[in-house]
Amino acid sequence: MxxxxxxxxxxxxxxxxxxxxxxxxxxxxxxxxxxxxxxxxxxxxxxxxxxxxxxxxxxxxxxxxxxxxxxxTPQGRMAALRTIRRHRVIESYLATALGYPWDRVHDEAELLEHAASDELVDRMAAAIGEPATDPHGAPIPARDGSVTERPVIALEALGAGAVAVVARVGDEDAARLRYLAELGILPGARVEVVNRAPFDGPLTLRVDGDERTIGPALAAHVLVATPERSLLGG
Amino acid sequence: MxxxxxxxxxxxxxxxxxxxxxxxxxxxxxxxxxxxxxxxxxxxxxxxxxxxxxxxxxxxxxxxxxxxxxxxTPQGRMAALRTIRRHRVIESYLATALGYPWDRVHDEAELLEHAASDELVDRMAAAIGEPATDPHGAPIPARDGSVTERPVIALEALGAGAVAVVARVGDEDAARLRYLAELGILPGARVEVVNRAPFDGPLTLRVDGDERTIGPALAAHVLVATPERSLLGG
DNA sequence: CACAAGGTTTAGGGAAGCCTAAACTTTTCT
DNA sequence: AGAAAAGTTTAGGCTTCCCTAAACCTTGTG
Structure with missing residues (x-):
């Protein structure tokens, strides 16, 4: 029992x-x-x-x-969020304070997150100015477990003419991250959908003045905030 | 087999x-x-x-x-030194870059040393200027496993009148470290043996202008470099 | 020299985490 | 509905790392 x-x-x-x-x-x-x-x-x-x-x-x-x-359970959710906080603070710290390239912070954080104490994580967060998101745009849960999720949609769901700001990209695949960085698709980047093939065809984007083409599978891993949604609220 | x-x-x-x-x-x-x-x-x-x-x-x-x-074996010694390097670099980094108090770096490093990658440890070392010793004065092995040990003797072995510089203190006991810090007995501190009770009696020291008394058991955990020894070589 | 004391190893057991293979439940398709 | 497919669990095994109890060396002492 x-x-x-x-x-x-x-x-x-x-x-x-x-x-x-x-x-x-x-x-x-x-x-x-x-x-x-x-x-x-x-x-x-x-x-x-x-x-x-x-x-x-x-x-x-x-x-x-x-x-x-x-x-x-509530208890399990709290434990999960504590671990996620650890992971994302460590990712941010590695990138900001130790110059880790953004496609490598995930793996290193994966190892460290189970060994780092809460105090260490808090000190790391303080040292880099308590960032709200990790290098890939994922929100960092607060110490009390609260998470502020911005309203976002998948880049892949946008139609021609839409304008948006990249909010977040999937962080697990290093090669994908390197490719996205090459295209200039980083959190904070402004993208404009120049053309959209019908159904789930590729998107043509304007990023930073350059035209880029991106397939729907890849675009599904990119989350964006659109100006309208931001104004209307979630 | x-x-x-x-x-x-x-x-x-x-x-x-x-x-x-x-x-x-x-x-x-x-x-x-x-x-x-x-x-x-x-x-x-x-x-x-x-x-x-x-x-x-x-x-x-x-x-x-x-x-x-x-x-x-040589292989085992190399593995041990790699771990010791990790431990001491992490200790140094926690103290220098994250403001950890010196009596707490040991325990945190103990947890982290098994999870940190060699790359992370090297980046930490570079970020704080490749220190030669950890916060307690223990030498940090190089990447190739080489260690430079300074010639030191126990503070407890000094006689009256001796002058020495604290080289290193045992790092395992947090309370002991706090007490030594209170006495001003930190790596780099200049100490002079004012008086020494016979056999294994307590030592009276002049540290930083103040007179301090320290028992022989505690003094055995403090290693010092004496000017003479330094000049004569080990 | 024998024997007690102390240090070391083996025997046997347990929890965590993983595996494959087999049994079982649920869903899906005809 | 009935059978195949898909998903889940149980059964049985393995490794690591720890434990206690018992057997086993080595040493020091009378």
């Missing part, structure tokens, strides 16, 4: 990775996270995920409905 | 801690490190140490003569 131990205990590295993955999946899909999706995201066999799910549920961090998926 | 695998593989955190401990014990005592000493240093049962010894020997990092102790 062991349940919900570890009051404010520290979690293992793997456990933190699971919680992060579940958090992300919950955000993307509306519902609970599926075993298979967690397995794919972490590159781990589905059977192993079942095992960890049992352990996390015993610790009160997730709720598990067999064959239906898992959801974070 | 598996032996000496893992050519340049990365070691587990625990394994790195064992190698560090063995390195230190080899330095202090002349001979090989005893199971019990390793166990005590890492706060682990002696039986557990036997288990890890077997694993490290299989990986070619140490040589084990049953019931006689262990010695590092």
């Amino acid at each position: 062991s349940a919900a131990r570890h009051p404010a205990d520290s979690l293992s590295g793997p456990a933190e990775d699971y919680l992060k993955a579940i958090y992300d999946l919950e955000q993307t899909r509306g519902a609970g996270a599926a075993t298979n999706d967690i397995a794919q995201r972490l590159d781990i066999a589905a059977a192993s995920v079942s095992g960890m799910i049992r352990r996390l549920a015993e610790h009160g961090l997730i709720e598990h409905e067999p064959y239906r998926g898992v959801r974070l | 598996s032996a000496a695998r893992h050519p340049a593989d990365s070691l587990s955190g625990p394994a790195e801690d064992y190698l560090k401990a063995i390195y230190d014990l080899e330095q202090t005592r002349g001979a090989g490190a005893a199971t019990n000493d390793i166990a005590q240093r890492l706060d682990i049962a002696a039986a557990s140490v036997s288990g890890m010894i077997r694993r490290l020997a299989e990986h070619g990092l140490i040589e084990h003569e049953p019931y006689r102790g262990v010695r590092l």
